Amino acid sequence: MGVDARPETLPLGSAPTFPRRMWWVAARSSEVGDELLARRIADLPMVFYRTRQGTAVALADMCPHRWLPLSKGCREGDQIRCGYHGMLFSPDGSCADVPSQPEAAAGAAVRTYAVVERGPWIWVWTGDREEADPAEIPAYPWLMDPDWDRVDGYMPLAANYLRGHENVLDLSHFSYLHPGTVGTDEWTKVRPIIRVEDGVLYELRDLPAAAAPPSTAVLGVKPGSLVDRRNESRVPTPALHIATTTLRSPAGDGHEYHGAILHAFTPATERTTHYFFAAARDWQVGDSELNAKIQQIAITTFGQDKDALEAVEEVALTHPGELHELSVRSDKSGLRLRRLIKQRLLDEAEEQGAS
């Protein structure tokens, strides 16, 4: 694909750009506990907490009576007592008490959301609850396998979630945005093999005998020395980008290092995103010093992405007149993803019209 001066029709132009019949990462597991956590997911205000059995639950974060966020109330056992007039809600959303009247309010239920905890992440389903099927949550064994080690983190982005996806699909940005960490020229030059299968986008990049980037110093691989690399990316749903990498240093003992980097982009609103990232590896498992170094590289690198994406969002917000995009070869997979998501949005709209 050469230069394409006719821009793709952007799903970014019309809101919402995110499907609702979806599992999204809502929180890191460690964020949800006894305390009430308020978080907006796909423009839905939610409150998260963990019952005494340890099960994470999510309710609409708004008392149906006079709208105080339930997150401003108090836990009473597994229930939430609204902090304004004391209505009491159970994890199933039913209203167990209206203090000002003898009978509870039958119609006072709050919406609840299906929640599933998988390794370091808590997922939430934003479609109709009865359609929630945990089998649709993509698998990510690297974040749970005891033979692997991992770090993970969270960053809020003041940018549409698709900009996050497009950023990690076009690795030609490595050399320019991340010269001090992951950037080497190979990422710019390599042409990924792209395919779409059952709605999943796949990318494959092979980089034989490529210069090791500065970030591989943590492996004991000298930056600039030649390594064989392979990078496989997939976007199983609009919620997640999974990149697995294999690195082999022919000059050394030929050992293969395996890694996985996961990017979960969850729309908070049309203009803001919860960004959850994780990096897993099968070497130096248990090395907490290495974990800390990787965490630092991730925060530096993804912080550079954050700065760029937020600057782009600011342009989109404040630019007078119509904005056009010029797409080039490295946008191929990003544009494929847009089409996949647009199709999902059309399908959702159609089914909603039919029902």
Added chain:
Amino acid sequence: MGVDARPETLPLGSAPTFPRRMWWVAARSSEVGDELLARRIADLPMVFYRTRQGTAVALADMCPHRWLPLSKGCREGDQIRCGYHGMLFSPDGSCADVPSQPEAAAGAAVRTYAVVERGPWIWVWTGDREEADPAEIPAYPWLMDPDWDRVDGYMPLAANYLRGHENVLDLSHFSYLHPGTVGTDEWTKVRPIIRVEDGVLYELRDLPAAAAPPSTAVLGVKPGSLVDRRNESRVPTPALHIATTTLRSPAGDGHEYHGAILHAFTPATERTTHYFFAAARDWQVGDSELNAKIQQIAITTFGQDKDALEAVEEVALTHPGELHELSVRSDKSGLRLRRLIKQRLLDEAEEQGAS
């Protein structure tokens, strides 16, 4: 009244929610003096000051020439000199000097507002000036009676003024929002007797042999001991809520304590409110230490109201999609007030159409 899942039609939905043919509390008396005080009342920018005779006056806070707020100018005797090109305005709004030309500008008058001072408060009429009738200002003798003592204060609220009214009409919030000060369960359980007479909403609550709340410790009444209480509330106009209370400790000498709590809610804009409060009593008159304690309780308690109301306003502003309310028994008087105010708004619109 049981649970009413069909929401009342909210006057909150369509702006403005406040009538204009009204007296509103504009300021505490102590706020208005020689200095120019800028304040927006019912979405009208006003400047307040006191003439050398001590009379409080209010002018539109905008020079009709090039719009600098007059509050950025200077006093010259009883007049205001605009700080931009020096036009001079008298308390009656007439223009006494246009420095750049020999003749004053006949058409340069600024709007003035009828102002009345009553005890601790300065009232302003936001309708046509010729219709201003001070007799329509509700009486509140407790704030002027030398046999009573009192404290008063001011708080800005980032919420519609009706949320303030509804808050103090539904006392079932006491136990949940103010557990440390005025909250006891009786306020939740008691069913007020409600009536409307000549456009005034009345509530009566009798609480015989009810547990004294923590805040009565200042009376020397042990929190939790049994007292007879009676609470009468009225909303004479959308500007003011007056609650009078009688408290008798049968276990003591049977003496009756009388108190009055006044809440003036003045719309600054549709989304912001000037909240003036006062608490008066007929015991320990002149006890400045007790005054300070009551002031502190008021600030703590009304600060909790402020937090809740502002959180609700934020939900109303940022919630995507249509918002519904579920009303319960304790909302009865709040809903009556909405209907009264809605009727006032319709009457105003009709008379405006007829004139």
Added chain:
Amino acid sequence: MGVDARPETLPLGSAPTFPRRMWWVAARSSEVGDELLARRIADLPMVFYRTRQGTAVALADMCPHRWLPLSKGCREGDQIRCGYHGMLFSPDGSCADVPSQPEAAAGAAVRTYAVVERGPWIWVWTGDREEADPAEIPAYPWLMDPDWDRVDGYMPLAANYLRGHENVLDLSHFSYLHPGTVGTDEWTKVRPIIRVEDGVLYELRDLPAAAAPPSTAVLGVKPGSLVDRRNESRVPTPALHIATTTLRSPAGDGHEYHGAILHAFTPATERTTHYFFAAARDWQVGDSELNAKIQQIAITTFGQDKDALEAVEEVALTHPGELHELSVRSDKSGLRLRRLIKQRLLDEAEEQGAS
């Protein structure tokens, strides 16, 4: 002209209020160098820098690919490398490199703007580039003449640029807004002779035997002593106001002092303005202490203007309902300027419709 209660039709009412076929001051010369300077001019995001030959250039501050501001990229010689995916742009706007593909992107050019440097200022043309004619930039020899000295500065204003023009056309504000510096009553009383010739607005003010203002103390002229003053103002284009002054102290040696004060008002957006000012003189040339004093007076005085103009803009933004202006005698030249600019805007709209 007496009081005119019928307001002029404001071009301020409908956006944009600024013509586009115009040269505007974009920056002080000292602001543009090797570093990339981002600045919005007439609502167009631009990036300014200086090539190695020292020529100032301006490009649209947005990569056509994925919209990162080019000002967040890096210089590579005379080119800018985008900081996201590394596209490289030349000063002529052409794309010299798309790292992710062998061929450069023919359609990837960014818009460039004609730039001219004159003395302390860098001008930019916001119309079609081929129509840019540097001869249309007004002359201001006082800022380049080696026999004169000068100071200049920059201030952002949160107000429409026309408010800046109207401020310096109606000098009746001197006594009220600047009593400590330039204000004396003569500026209020004098009636300027106003004429318009070839679209240029001229004002002439003669003040014979007028009291010297506090600011003339820097000349060794005692404030309050009598001086002959003449002030000639012109607005050659909506970008610039030029005031030249002659001051003679008859009580002294009769020497004439000549000065020039220039105000360049450049719209950033409809509501914000880049304000560039300069003050030149033909006496005490090379006196850096005097320069510092004049700079201080300018910052104090123009800072007072800024405060007033921003307060007026705030009124315009937040005032509910329709706003009317009452114009008086001293507004005559300001209103003439509005008509001139309105005509320019109509002409532009017509030519655009015809083309």
